[in-house]
Amino acid sequence: MEKYTDLIRNSYSGYWRYLKHELISVNHWDNYFYGLILISLMVWGLEIAFPWRKNQSIFRKDFWLDTFYMFFNFFLLNLIVLIALSNTVAELFNDLLSVFGLTLTDFQVLEISKFPKALGLFIFFIVSDFVQWNTHRLLHHIPLLWNFHKVHHSVKEMGFAAHLRYHWMEPVVYKSLLYIPIAIIGGFDAQDVALVHFFAIAIGHLNHANLGWDYGRLKYILNNPKMHIWHHAKDLPPTSKYGANYGITLSIWDYIFKTDYIPHSGRDIELGFHGDEHFPKDFINQELYPLKKQDD
16 A cells, blocks of 8 residues: 555656646747647637637637636646546556566557657557547446536537536546557657647647638548537437547548538537536536536
């Protein structure tokens, strides 16, 4: 038990040192804090220059709430719970395997760190995006998880910062389901993976932005604003009662598994979910909502 107590304590202190370093040091390209700010400002600038919904305010409904969510979920949430939790779960899993005389490397089908870097990062990206697509689908199909995911779907006007409005339990689910597949294929150091993360952040921001883009033929590969707006549609047909367009960065999974749905321009559709008029409007009560409410 002392080992896990030390692990949790070291996780907190280590991440706090990392966060301070990110805030103070601006001379490394993989700085997540300033990278997030730069990507956000660039996509917000595109929204202002090329607005799809021209009557939507630059400071749209819940702009500041979503901005708070963006920084809370991307940084403070790690400090509060995720780093310690993920490190502890990883150690528990490794200890469980050791009981049977096994390690994670015994399950590796690939060791992508030995591949050419570009190919290895591509494999890492494809595997992680597919697992996240499946996880996103589960958030819509399992009532318990849907109550957490409602926080994200409570957005009523789309903008870049809506990308990171989500309940703190969501990354716990995502990271838990992603841990084993990524461990099985091996990995890269944090600086290499930063390339994948920055790309995913940019696409995620664009998906939620007030932009009428679909990237032409690339729409069948990359998720895009015109596709993702329908993921947030309040009214969907019975054939899509659990939602559609689950893609995170890539749209190709939805086309392969027939979960795509783009009937027409979604520029002016109503967003949200049935009953969202009773959903809390503030951060604290949105976070507490799944603990108070369990429904379909």
